[in-house]
Amino acid sequence: MLINIQFIKTKGKPNLTELVSENLNKLSEKYEWLIRAEVYFKEENDPTGKSKICEIELSAPGPRIFASSTEESFELAIKKTIFELEQQVKKRKAVFVAH
Numbered sequence: 001m002l003i004n005i006q007f008i009k010t011k012g013k014p015n016l017t018e019l020v021s022e023n024l025n026k027l028s029e030k031y032e033w034l035i036r037a038e039v040y041f042k043e044e045n046d047p048t049g050k051s052k053i054c055e056i057e058l059s060a061p062g063p064r065i066f067a068s069s070t071e072e073s074f075e076l077a078i079k080k081t082i083f084e085l086e087q088q089v090k091k092r093k094a095v096f097v098a099h
Contacts, residue, residue: 001028002036010043016074023082024056031089033096035059041074054081058089061096065089 003024005017020039028034035058042053050070054077058065067084071077 001025001034003039004037005039006041008040008042010041012041013074016041016078019075020054020056020078020082023078027082027086027089031060031093033060034089046070052077054078056081056085058085060089060092062092065092 001024003021005012005020007013024037024039037059038057040053040055042055044051044053049072052072052074053068053070054074055068056066065085065088067081067088069077069080069084071080
C-alpha cells in the first residue's frame, strides 16, 4: 500500500510518520485489497486542548474509506483514527464476502 503523509499547519515529526506507517502496514497486511492511504496531520487552536487532528483516507475498491479524530496528542488521534478505519474496513470486507 502506498502511504502519503502530509503535515498541515504543524511541523513534521519522524516518530509520527513511523507510527502511522506501522499501523497502516498492519492493516494492509490484513486486508490486501487496500490500495493507498492519504494521511493528514493538522493542528488547530482549540481552547479545550484537543487541537491535534489526524485524518486518514483509504483507497479501496468501491467508495473511499475516511476517518478523522481530534485528540490532545497526535499519538492518541492516530490510534483512534486507525481503530475507526479498521471497523469500516471490516464492514467493507463483509460486503465483499456476501457477494
